[in-house]
Amino acid sequence: MMTRTGKIKLFIGAMLILGPTISSSNEPGVVSLESSVGQTSDNLLLRTNRLSISNNRRSFVYPYENAEQTAWDFGIARSQSAGTAASLHFDHTLTEAWLGKKYLDQFYLKVLLGRDELESMESDSFTKYLAQAEYKASDFYAQVSYGHRSTVYDFRYPKALESYLKSHLFEVVGLWMPSKFRIKLFTRQESLSDDNDAGYRDLDVKYNLSSSGYWLLAGAGVEHYQNSKQVIGYWTPETFISYGPRFEASGPLFGNFNFNLALNLNRFEDENQDHGEGYYLNVALQSSDRNKNHFKVGYEKIQSTQRSDIWTLSRPYFSYNHFW
Numbered sequence: 001m002m003t004r005t006g007k008i009k010l011f012i013g014a015m016l017i018l019g020p021t022i023s024s025s026n027e028p029g030v031v032s033l034e035s036s037v038g039q040t041s042d043n044l045l046l047r048t049n050r051l052s053i054s055n056n057r058r059s060f061v062y063p064y065e066n067a068e069q070t071a072w073d074f075g076i077a078r079s080q081s082a083g084t085a086a087s088l089h090f091d092h093t094l095t096e097a098w099l100g101k102k103y104l105d106q107f108y109l110k111v112l113l114g115r116d117e118l119e120s121m122e123s124d125s126f127t128k129y130l131a132q133a134e135y136k137a138s139d140f141y142a143q144v145s146y147g148h149r150s151t152v153y154d155f156r157y158p159k160a161l162e163s164y165l166k167s168h169l170f171e172v173v174g175l176w177m178p179s180k181f182r183i184k185l186f187t188r189q190e191s192l193s194d195d196n197d198a199g200y201r202d203l204d205v206k207y208n209l210s211s212s213g214y215w216l217l218a219g220a221g222v223e224h225y226q227n228s229k230q231v232i233g234y235w236t237p238e239t240f241i242s243y244g245p246r247f248e249a250s251g252p253l254f255g256n257f258n259f260n261l262a263l264n265l266n267r268f269e270d271e272n273q274d275h276g277e278g279y280y281l282n283v284a285l286q287s288s289d290r291n292k293n294h295f296k297v298g299y300e301k302i303q304s305t306q307r308s309d310i311w312t313l314s315r316p317y318f319s320y321n322h323f324w
Helices: 004-022
Strands: 030-040 045-054 071-085 088-103 107-119 123-137 140-150 166-176 181-192 197-208 215-227 239-254 257-270 275-287 294-306 309-323
Touching (some): 257 294
Antiparallel strands (some): 030 309, 071 088, 166 181, 181 197
16 A cells, blocks of 8 residues: 555656646646644644646636636645644545636636545545636626535534544635725535534625725624534534624735735624634735745734633645746
8 A cells, every 4th residue: 555655756746747738728837835834722733735736827806917718727736734633633635636617707617526535543535526616797706616525624623533524515605896895705504424514604894995006905794603503522613603893904015025914803602692702813925926936925813712711723824836
């Protein structure tokens, strides 16, 4: 049986062979590397690395320069994670391949297949899949997705590891950007392999206060999460609602570098009507021209306080896109 290290070497070798030939259109191909280390105050530690290659650098909402009106996209990716949660160590590997089709700058269809592998109390694997459709017209964007995935990163510990918890999910994203407003709605409905159903909704409304080369958005948001039943073995609450002001800022910093800042201030309540407060912070430095080889380094922090108990998550991260 091939070892984990052997599989990684084989995948990297395939990437090096495919790299020079996979770009099949007038749009640049892209190799992407992502890495992060997340740690929480309740002793969750998660290290993740992802390497991917695609024949086209595709961003449907904010297109790159010289994007074609119609194009076929295809690519492969491999993610490796190692972590400890609820006193359980786990290794998670995800190998994916996808095919996408862009139609006349308005429609984009994508299908993805992957092999999801977990090594923890036992070793197991299953086939991940995703079908996704996107639509864009003027100041409106919508995305609809349906798929099958694992819940290793959803804080449903220890059950996510003990029983390799999986979900069938249906997601809808709507983004409306009239004038200086940005209104975004995200909704997800899941059926989990332990017979639980979970729903998540997030509404975000912001207004751009700046008229210069900087973005300064201020507004408010509300999010709601609910399980159909209280399940033993989840870190997540049965019901959760959060609301509060939200801010974003971005623009030139110095030389060829830009900054990004996102801050949410929240009040929240769970199924026991226990109240709390917290914040979400994300700061990043990145190269200013996204149409050239691009890097980004950042730091993410979440903190919540409830009944004098403080919970935190910190996650430094890095990404690099190489175009050819």
